Amino acid sequence: MPHPTPPSVLRRPKLWIGTGLIAAVVSMVFALLYVGGNVNPKGNLRDLPVALVNSDSGADVNGGHINLGEQMVSGIQKAAEGDKSIDWQVVTRAEADKRLGRGKVFGALVIPADYSATVAALSAPQPAPAGKAAPPTLTVLTNQAAGSIGSSMSSQAAQKAAHAASAQLGQELLKQAGAQKTPLPTAAQLKLADPVTVTVADGHPVGPRSAMGLSAFYYALVLVVCGMLGANLVNSQVDTALGYLHTDYGPVRKREPVQHTSRVRTLAVGMVLMLGMSLVMGTLVEVATVAILDMDASHLGLLWLYSVATIAVVGIGSLALFAAFGTPGMLLATIVFVAMAVPSSGATVPVQALPGFFRALSEFEPLRQITEGLRSLLYYGAQADAGLTRAWTSMGVALVAALVFGFVVTRVYDRRGLHRIPHPDAESGAEDPAGTPKSPEAPEAPAPATA
Structure with a gap:
């Protein structure tokens, strides 16, 4: 007589419910963790370490000594008081290189030694001939070895600070130029409006196959x-x-x-x-x-x-x-x-x-x-x-x-006896080591009666 076909396991509600719950939990957890951690990096940015180097040695102007690098550092620090996204670390160039080489900072903004001198040359009564005057330059150093996105964020913050300093400096230079008797040509005014050149360089290079x-x-x-x-x-x-x-x-x-x-x-x-x-x-x-x-x-x-x-x-x-x-x-x-x-x-x-x-x-x-x-x-x-x-x-x-x-x-x-398989001396009726339940032993037949 043919045996009846057993019902499909797909008809068991426990199979669907159990599998569905596990799949739901896994998909929800992975989505929340993977996307939740990376969905808004700029909004979550706090205290990204960036080195700020002032190597400016200053310049003598009109009988006095100025150091525009110190003024820039002070301005950046003041602006950072209301914005906690960047942790500006004022250090020497040697210390900045050391921190870049150990992944302690994601980048650096470097003010060169001749910064004040080159700015003063722009506002001199008789400026140097065109093409011979070196423009004021600020250098932004990146550090891809510390992480490409972090290095990019650092570079953007440093460039933003450098361009803001250039715009502020340009306003002062234009004001000084306006007080002079001889008006400046339009090209010269445009140059003074944004006088600082910002260059970007790799502060700690990594290999091409990294x-x-x-x-x-x-x-x-x-x-x-x-x-x-x-x-x-x-x-x-x-x-x-x-x-x-x-x-x-x-x-x-x-x-x-x-x-x-x-x-x-x-x-x-x-x-x-x-x-x-x-x-x-x-x-x-x-x-x-x-x-x-x-x-x-x-x-x-x-x-x-x-x-x-x-x-x-x-x-x-x-x-x-x-x-x-x-x-x-x-x-x-x-x-x-x-x-x-x-x-x-x-x-x-x-x-x-x-x-x-x-x-x-x-x-x-x-x-x-x-x-x-x-x-x-x-x-x-x-x-x-x-x-x-x-x-x-x-x-x-x-x-x-x-x-x-x-x-x-x-x-x-x-x-506690919670073994993965029962001990060989387990009581009858328990599973044997092979995982097959033992059947109870049949009672012994009574001995035949004797005359």
Whole structure:
């Protein structure tokens, strides 16, 4: 007699409701985090560090000494009192170069040593012949190594301040020229109206194969994804080797004999395997990016060690989440290492241009620390205070936290008897190690009566 066809699983409301809720939460969380962190960088901009250098030595005019550079610095600082978007840091040129070379500022506005002298030459009674007088010049320095968007914001703010200073200076020069008996030609008046030339230069150049200062972020993202994918691979392979899962090779299904293993031991096995995979994956990431793609990089030995360590820490952290939360741990790891990490990394939009929530996330989210460490390795000569020390420290803290969390939770599960498979000595009626319920033993037949 033919067996009736079982109803389709698509008719089960729980399947639709459960899957729909998970999909809804994931799509909403990713949209809010990814777009929310980057939707209004100018509106959220607060305290973007920009160096302000006054190298002006002043000039003697009409029996007195003037320093127009000091006046400009004072004017910029006064204007910044009502606008907290830029943190103007008044430093020497040497200190500015040092901060640019360590990613501490996103750019600089430099007032040259002859600024007052060149301005005074414009208002002299007998100006230099046309073509021989050097115009007053201000230099805006960018720093793509600190982030392309942050460098662009810094450049825009510095150029705005420079042009505002030029316009104000032009008004004063025109007023002085108007007091003279001989009227100035129209061309000369136009020149005096906006006398300062603003030039833009790269304050800390990066190599041509550095993705315009974004190669550190892309490399960091590859390491994080490798750590997560490696953890997923290790988790499934360990479960397969212990007999918890079967493996399909096309139409062929294979399953190992089930082994009773504690949760603590299972996690330890996975972490050891993850360390081995990190050596392979970290090596291949560097080979692919540096040897094959010819990405600009130096300190290759330290870069290799950093790559292996990053993949290992992310992988071990993911395995700890898997062990503690099971299948939902995979979603949680994705949210922690990707959804919350990317918008708070400061790699594209600077941290100073993020909303407050994402600024708080950036203090402990791993991708920011990983990216800053790679910027130090790739752009700043592996200087410890350019982000490398903080990256190694954060990595060590994260590793200890993952180990403690993972082994404490699995130890608690083991002590409470919450094993992944029942012990071989489990009571009858429970599931056997293979996952098949035991049927109760049939009662023994009574012994035959004897005469």
